[in-house]
Amino acid sequence: MSNWIEVGTVQDIPKLGARVVQAPQGDIAIFRNAQDEIFALADKCPHKGGPLSQGLVHGKTVTCPMHNWKISMENGEAVAPDHGCSRVYAVKLDGEKIFLDLAK
Numbered sequence: 001m002s003n004w005i006e007v008g009t010v011q012d013i014p015k016l017g018a019r020v021v022q023a024p025q026g027d028i029a030i031f032r033n034a035q036d037e038i039f040a041l042a043d044k045c046p047h048k049g050g051p052l053s054q055g056l057v058h059g060k061t062v063t064c065p066m067h068n069w070k071i072s073m074e075n076g077e078a079v080a081p082d083h084g085c086s087r088v089y090a091v092k093l094d095g096e097k098i099f100l101d102l103a104k
């Protein structure tokens with residue numbers, strides 16, 4: 001079952017940046033790219049747990065600030081040659097409002 005919660009608006013998130021939402025599952029990074037697409041990942045790099053919310057957003061990936069792994073914001077997978085996966089959360093927009101699904 002879905003558990004959608006409202007987490008603010010697109011404008012609350014810096015372009016090419018992120019904002020952290022605290023959830024029972026742990027911190028979740030909500031990202032906004034240049035096209036104003038919104039993505040949500042656990043704020044924890046699959047490498048050594050670096051804060052992805054402080055990474056660099058480019059296209060549909062974010063580069064971890066710790067050791068520069070690139071993580072797909074679509075599926076949470078590290079881009080080859082690195083291996084690992086961060087948890088992805090579903091997001092949806094209703095106008096400018098962002099909703100995050102905490103169900104999984």
Ligand code: FES
Pocket residue numbers: 045046047048049050064065066067068069
């Ligand atoms: S902790 Fe993210 S690249 Fe090492």
